[in-house]
Amino acid sequence: MRRRFVAPARGDQTAAGFAHPLFGDLSVHRDLIDSPEWPDIDTLNARLPLPDRCFVAQDEALAADGLHYELRVARGRIATRPCNWHDLFNALVWARYPVLKAALNARQCLHIARNGTQRRDSAQQALTQFDESGVIVRVRDAALIQAWDRHDWSTFFQGQAEHWRRGDLAIAAVVGHALMEQALLPERRLVGKCLVVLGEMPEESVARIVAAIRAGEALQDPGGLRPLPLAGIPGWHPRQEAAFYAQADYFRPLREGRVYPPPLC
Structure with missing residues (x-):
């Protein structure tokens, strides 16, 4: 059985760890990830303003609207869990690439309109x-x-x-x-x-x-x-x-029959 990923505590992180190239796009908002305290929802909205969306706390009151996550985002509200690395990084990516994130959301909503909320097709998985x-x-x-x-x-x-x-x-x-x-x-x-x-x-x-x-x-x-x-x-x-x-468990060989699309031009 695959174990669920558990992120480390905020206090266990150091500024040096965020110097990795993977975090390069977030450098302008580095203090939101390497400061001792978690940013709250008001801070995220003030520091990461989006033209037609805002971050809202994911709680029971929010869930009462019954909306699918993607449909709620399309209506302008990005559900965000407090003190949560996954959702903080999501907010930072929204701030860095809002047009890209909006395009992903729009396609998800298109497929939800076609399939409903209980079935996911291959495009939604991608x-x-x-x-x-x-x-x-x-x-x-x-x-x-x-x-x-x-x-x-x-x-x-x-x-x-x-x-x-x-x-x-x-x-x-x-x-x-x-x-x-x-x-x-x-x-x-x-x-x-x-x-x-x-x-x-x-x-x-x-x-x-x-x-x-x-x-x-x-x-x-x-x-x-x-x-x-x-x-x-x-x-x-x-x-x-x-x-x-040469470590094939990480650098895996090509699966038979797998062919990748050419680069987009």
């Missing part, structure tokens, strides 16, 4: 996986992901380390708030669920993903998300020798 663990990867040349297509991890990371250092291969955005929560345990080796864009600038890459989500061009099936063992990215883990990349 949308949720990306929302929870998503990473946008930017590449300057599609040939650089051929090793990724094969799960040839040593070549993709070690063999192309210079391309990672130069930014020919790069993380354009970390979207997954559950991924951030799990990163609170530094020994945990994380896997992002990725969409890939052929381009130069992070902002343009995010905008391309937003357009693809809105059009139903991406996130129609979980199989379209590429797994990325984040500890393999040059500089993201202290152990990156050949034996590290």
Whole structure:
């Protein structure tokens, strides 16, 4: 039986832990995650203003409206549990990428209108996986992901380390708030669920993903998300020798028949 993830206490975290590249997008609001006290709902709304939504405390009074979480978000209210890492990171991602998060919510609501609240189709699963663990990867040349297509991890990371250092291969955005929560345990080796864009600038890459989500061009099936063992990215883990990349329980071989979509242009 799979154990439910339990995040560490706020007091157990240090500012040094949030220096990891995974948290780079949150640097402007670093004090909300590394200060001793939890921010309350009023603080979140003051510090992370959104144009047409606000954060509301998730409690019994809120649940009394009977709305599905996504439908409530579409009406402008993002249910947020107090003193909760998962929901705090969700709020921070909303603040950093509000248009992207709104696009994910709109697609979820479209499928809920079609399927009801009791059944989830493959597109909803893909949308949720990306929302929870998503990473946008930017590449300057599609040939650089051929090793990724094969799960040839040593070549993709070690063999192309210079391309990672130069930014020919790069993380354009970390979207997954559950991924951030799990990163609170530094020994945990994380896997992002990725969409890939052929381009130069992070902002343009995010905008391309937003357009693809809105059009139903991406996130129609979980199989379209590429797994990325984040500890393999040059500089993201202290152990990156050949034996590290040979650990098949983390750097998993390609499943027979698995084919990934090409990068979005």
